[in-house]
Structures are given as C-alpha cells and as structure tokens.
Amino acid sequence: MEFPFDINQSFSERISVLDQNLVASWRSTGSPELQSHIATVIDELGRASAKAQQLSAPITSASKLQSQDHQLYLLKDRESCGGRGVVVGFLKVGYKKLFLLNQQGVHIEAEPLCVLDFYVAENLQRHGYGLELFNFMLQHKNAEPVQMAYDRPSPKLLAFLAKHYSLMQSVPQVNNFVVFEGFFLNRTAVQLRKAPYKKPDGEIKPYSLMEREVVHQEQRTLPWPFAHPQSPQRLVSSQHSHSVSVESSPSRVLPPSASPGSSRDQGVQLPLIERCRTRRSNSLNRSQLGFH
Numbered sequence: 001m002e003f004p005f006d007i008n009q010s011f012s013e014r015i016s017v018l019d020q021n022l023v024a025s026w027r028s029t030g031s032p033e034l035q036s037h038i039a040t041v042i043d044e045l046g047r048a049s050a051k052a053q054q055l056s057a058p059i060t061s062a063s064k065l066q067s068q069d070h071q072l073y074l075l076k077d078r079e080s081c082g083g084r085g086v087v088v089g090f091l092k093v094g095y096k097k098l099f100l101l102n103q104q105g106v107h108i109e110a111e112p113l114c115v116l117d118f119y120v121a122e123n124l125q126r127h128g129y130g131l132e133l134f135n136f137m138l139q140h141k142n143a144e145p146v147q148m149a150y151d152r153p154s155p156k157l158l159a160f161l162a163k164h165y166s167l168m169q170s171v172p173q174v175n176n177f178v179v180f181e182g183f184f185l186n187r188t189a190v191q192l193r194k195a196p197y198k199k200p201d202g203e204i205k206p207y208s209l210m211e212r213e214v215v216h217q218e219q220r221t222l223p224w225p226f227a228h229p230q231s232p233q234r235l236v237s238s239q240h241s242h243s244v245s246v247e248s249s250p251s252r253v254l255p256p257s258a259s260p261g262s263s264r265d266q267g268v269q270l271p272l273i274e275r276c277r278t279r280r281s282n283s284l285n286r287s288q289l290g291f292h
C-alpha cells in the first residue's frame with residue numbers, strides 16, 4: 001500500500017506499535033505533519049480492511065484508535081516504492097470483557113486479549129506477512145493464540161489460525177466472538193469467573209452503537225441471558241458461532257450461508273428482545289454505550 005509521503009519517515013521500525021497516542025514516540029519526536037500522515041495511513045488501512053471483509057463500516061480509524069485502549073501493529077516494507085517504503089498490513093488487538101460459554105455451557109465472564117482487526121494488502125497476502133505480524137504481537141503481549149478471542153473472524157482468518165496455530169475446534173458461543181478449545185484451560189480463577197445468571201442492566205453494555213449497526217441482525221439471535229444454554233440455538237455447533245460481548249465489529253455483508261455469523265440466522269426473531277434492547281438502549285447514557 002503506497003502513500004504520497006515517505007512511509008519510512010512516519011514509521012521507523014519494520015513493525016510499529018501504535019496506541020492511543022497514535023505512535024508511542026510521537027509526543028517526543030513527532031510533528032503535526034507526521035501525526036497527520038500516521039492518521040492518513042491508519043484511516044486508509046481501516047477502509048481497506050473493511051472492504052476486504054465486506055464490513056458495512058471500518059472498525060479501525062485514527063480517531064477510534066485515539067479513543068480506545070487498543071494496540072495496532074503496523075508492518076511496513078522499507079525497500080519498496082523507491083526506498084520510500086510501503087505499508088504491508090496491520091493487526092489490532094485489545095482486551096474485552098466477554099461473557100462466554102465454556103464447554104459445559106456455563107456462562108463465564110472473562111477479559112481476554114482479542115483480535116479486533118487484521119489486514120494484509122491484497123497483493124501481499126499468503127506471503128507470510130500475517131504470520132510475522134501475529135507472532136510479533138504474541139511476543140509483545142506475551143500471549144498465546146489459544147487464550148485469545150477472535151471478533152467475527154473471516155474465513156481467511158479461520159484458515160490462518162488453523163494453519164499456523166492448529167486452532168480448529170471452537171467452543172460454540174451465541175454471539176460475535178470465537179474462542180477455541182483450550183481457551184478455558186490454565187486460567188486463574190481471577191481471569192475466569194462464573195457470570196451471575198442475570199446481570200443488572202447497567203453492567204452489560206449493549207452492542208456499541210459507535211461500531212455496530214447490526215442490531216436488527218443480532219435480534220435474530222437469542223443472546224444470553226435470553227438464550228438458555230440448552231436451547232436449540234445453543235446446540236447449533238458451528239466453528240463460527242458467536243459469544244456475547246460488550247462490543248464488536250459491524251456485520252459482514254455476506255449472505256447468511258457464507259457469513260461466520262450464519263448460526264445467528266437459525267434463531268427466531270423475538271419481539272420481546274427487541275423491546276428489551278430498545279428499552280435498555282434508551283436508558284443508557286453515553287459512557288455506557290461505549291463512548292469512552
């Protein structure tokens with residue numbers, strides 16, 4: 001991915017770690033022009049990723065990164081483009097509080113590191129750059145792929161995880177996030193705790209209105225606590241099934257059969273859920289809606 005400015009000036013390392021400050025060293029060394037270049041690159045990457053995943057809107061942008069506690073790993077190739085460098089791709093991760101079903105169907109509250117967005121430029125895919133980014137992130141965060149959660153993973157990401165990390169068997173969930181067998185092992189009681197059967201409204205955030213516009217689609221699902229663990233929907237075992245989360249990405253614009261969220265479409269529409277969601281959404285203030 002080329003830009004009309006010198007990528008090597010904006011990003012000194014092969015892999016840069018960007019966070020709320022846009023770049024770790026920007027405050028001490030950067031200029032407003034540099035920050036504007038970095039923002040341009042992030043916005044462009046976010047748009048390309050959304051397009052590649054057929055999302056209705058980007059989930060990554062400079063302004064979102066500045067307002068959220070996420071890390072973005074950006075990979076460049078120094079030599080390309082006459083020595084000005086090109087951007088190869090990025091990986092965005094962050095911790096999320098999730099309500100997950102373990103293998104016994106018990107709701108568990110956890111706050112794992114999550115893959116939130118991941119993109120390698122089309123012409124550079126399947127050259128090992130995704131693996132390089134992912135392995136760098138694992139080392140930087142001292143994380144294991146099996147202990148992470150994946151926000152609405154695309155078929156390409158599922159293939160990537162299966163190939164490189166042997167992650168194949170997911171634990172069925174009822175919403176957006178995918179976790180794999182082994183996720184619930186070797187975690188301390190502090191990291192995992194049984195979620196109370198019903199949380200007070202204020203503690204469960206609805207899907208972030210900032211990042212999602214899929215409530216109408218989600219309504220086809222019976223999310224916890226509406227879904228009983230033994231409900232027919234719970235029994236739909238899908239490698240792509242989803243879990244309840246506090247926020248997640250926009251929907252992928254795919255036919256139900258092709259979408260990782262297709263299990264959602266096997267549920268029934270419940271007007272009651274719509275009413276509950278509407279009521280709860282209306283009563284939440286901005287911070288509860290995720291506008292941090």
Ligand code: COA
Pocket residue numbers: 049052053117118119120121124125126127128129130131132151152153154155156157159160161163
């Ligand atoms: N079709 C199927 N699997 C693919 C694929 C494709 N077009 N592209 C990558 N993969 C998987 C395969 O397992 C592949 O191994 P293979 O070539 O032997 O089949 C493996 O990833 C290649 O690994 P690597 O080269 O390190 O990955 P990458 O640089 O292509 O990066 C992605 C992986 C997912 C980031 C990249 O394919 C991408 O940007 N896809 C589009 C955006 C996307 O789906 N992002 C995931 C967000 S949920």
